[in-house]
Structure formats: C-alpha cells, structure tokens
Amino acid sequence: MLEIESLTIHFRRYDGLWRRRSVAGLTDVTLDVTAGEVLAVVGSSGAGKSLLAHAILGILPRNAVIEGQIRFEGVGLDAASLRTLRGRRIALVPQSIAHLDPLARVGDQVRWAARRAGLPRGRAAEASAAALHELGLHEGVAEAYPHAVSGGMARRVLLATAMVGHADLVIADEPTDGLDPANAALVLRHLRGLADSGKAVILVTHDLVSALPFATRVAVMRHGALLGIERADDFSADGAGLRSPYARALWRALPQNEFAVPGEPRDA
Numbered sequence: 001m002l003e004i005e006s007l008t009i010h011f012r013r014y015d016g017l018w019r020r021r022s023v024a025g026l027t028d029v030t031l032d033v034t035a036g037e038v039l040a041v042v043g044s045s046g047a048g049k050s051l052l053a054h055a056i057l058g059i060l061p062r063n064a065v066i067e068g069q070i071r072f073e074g075v076g077l078d079a080a081s082l083r084t085l086r087g088r089r090i091a092l093v094p095q096s097i098a099h100l101d102p103l104a105r106v107g108d109q110v111r112w113a114a115r116r117a118g119l120p121r122g123r124a125a126e127a128s129a130a131a132l133h134e135l136g137l138h139e140g141v142a143e144a145y146p147h148a149v150s151g152g153m154a155r156r157v158l159l160a161t162a163m164v165g166h167a168d169l170v171i172a173d174e175p176t177d178g179l180d181p182a183n184a185a186l187v188l189r190h191l192r193g194l195a196d197s198g199k200a201v202i203l204v205t206h207d208l209v210s211a212l213p214f215a216t217r218v219a220v221m222r223h224g225a226l227l228g229i230e231r232a233d234d235f236s237a238d239g240a241g242l243r244s245p246y247a248r249a250l251w252r253a254l255p256q257n258e259f260a261v262p263g264e265p266r267d268a
C-alpha cells in the first residue's frame with residue numbers, strides 16, 4: 001500500500017546571518033507497508049520516527065529538504081495527491097494531545113474529521129458517535145472540551161479522529177504515550193483490529209515490548225537511519241532469528257531478557 005524508497009531528509013539552518021548549514025533528519029530510509037499489517041516503527045527519542053510519519057503526510061516544516069520517493073498505491077505522494085489523500089485515505093494520530101483544539105468540544109472534532117474524510121453530515125455524526133463509543137468513551141465525553149478530559153481519554157479521542165473516516169492507512173505516532181497498561185492495550189488492540197480488517201497501520205513507538213504482541217513487523221530506527229526490518233515473531237527467546245545486530249542487541253538488553261541469553265555474560 002505504501003512504499004518508501006531512499007527517503008532522505010535534511011533541514012536547512014542559518015548559522016548567524018550568512019552561513020547556511022544542513023542538519024540531517026533521515027538518511028536513506030526504504031520500507032513498505034502492506035494492507036493487513038501493523039508495522040511498528042521503534043527507536044529512541046530523536047531517532048526520526050515522527051519525521052518519517054510527517055514526511056508521509058507531507059507536513060514537514062518549510063526548511064526540510066526531501067529526497068527519495070514515497071508512493072501510495074503506486075502513486076507518488078506530492079502536494080496535490082496528498083491534498084486528496086490526507087485525512088481521507090491516510091490518517092494521523094498525532095504524538096501530542098495538544099493537537100486537540102482547546103476551544104471545540106471533542107465530539108465536534110471527531111465529527112469534523114469524519115466530514116473531512118468525505119462523510120455526509122448525518123453519517124459523520126453517526127460515525128463519530130460510533131467511533132467514540134467503540135473506544136469506550138461515553139456520550140458525556142463528546143460534549144466535553146479537551147481540558148476537561150483526562151490524558152488517557154484525549155489519546156483515545158485522537159485515535160477516534162483517525163479511525164472515524166475509515167482511512168486505508170493509519171499512522172499512529174506514540175498513541176499509547178502516558179496511558180496506563182489497560183488503556184494502552186485497548187488502543188493497540190484497536191490498531192491491530194484495523195489491520196485485521198484490511199487496513200495498514202504504522203505504529204510509531206519507543207516501547208518495543210508493548211507493541212510486539214500487536215505488530216506484524218518492526219522497523220528499527222536509530223539516528224535517522226533504518227537499521228533493519230524484522231518480523232515481530234522473531235523478537236522471542238534469545239532473538240537468534242533477528243537479522244539486524246542492533247535489533248538483536250536491543251532485544252537482548254531488555255531487562256526481562258537478561259537471563260534468556262545462553263552462554264553470554266550478563267554485562268557483555
């Protein structure tokens with residue numbers, strides 16, 4: 001469904017008045033996402049995960065210089081194609097709950113997302129109520145302003161705005177940040193459900209362990225580069241099935257795995 005080929009992003013910056021400098025963001029990232037799968041994109045802070053998400057949606061800042069190809073169902077993504085795809089066939093769950101409009105009731109915001117996705121007025125109201133309900137948010141929540149809902153609820157509202165238009169590709173940027181384990185699992189179950197119903201999901205997260213039960217494949221990023229794409233199932237036992245040495249090291253270093261590595265000293 002989505003193909004990214006040799007995506008490189010850098011940022012132009014001015015040092016003082018005259019000197020221009022270029023700061024690397026992403027380097028030569030190639031990956032694809034197919035219908036029916038959850039691709040988890042993992043990496044520590046600053047790895048470039050959000051940049052990747054924003055590049056797909058075409059919402060990078062003006063000083064970003066982009067090279068490479070991004071194709072959605074074979075069509076190159078550019079400003080024109082994105083205008084029709086964004087919010088309709090490709091949806092974003094943004095990383096920060098600050099992206100809710102503080103001056104609008106949350107139910108209205110979900111309804112607007114449905115309208116933007118092309119649903120007629122009546123259907124949009126219905127779909128928005130259904131999406132909120134499905135995520136365990138009762139009717140009172142729809143009437144509330146963002147400041148009056150908890151962080152966990154706000155996260156689910158953001159997920160509802162992305163789900164309501166039945167986009168084919170949902171990009172969720174840290175959708176479980178700040179959620180307790182039960183709510184995090186609820187959100188991840190929903191994303192998995194989208195994939196199981198034939199959509200494609202990109203799940204950006206720094207929490208590999210929580211994502212694994214719901215992911216099909218895992219793309220491991222570090223310092224703006226893609227270090228490998230692994231099958232989620234290969235993150236098991238001592239990780240011998242993992243192809244990238246970094247992914248293997250990452251897996252073996254997890255606290256719960258420290259005894260699972262046969263024949264290796266624990267502090268190696």
Ligand SMILES: Nc1ncnc2c1ncn2[C@@H]1O[C@H](COP(=O)(O)OP(=O)(O)OP(=O)(O)O)[C@@H](O)[C@H]1O
Pocket residue numbers: 011023024025043044045046047048049050051052061095206
């Ligand atoms: N507008 C910009 N100008 C210059 N550099 C930027 C800009 N936006 C992002 N970067 C840099 O790109 C790198 C990757 O940032 P990104 O937000 O993608 O990281 P991330 O993996 O999403 O991290 P986190 O887990 O903290 O959200 C960072 O080093 C960041 O400073």
Ligand code: NI
Pocket residue numbers: 049050051095173
């Ligand atoms: Ni991020």
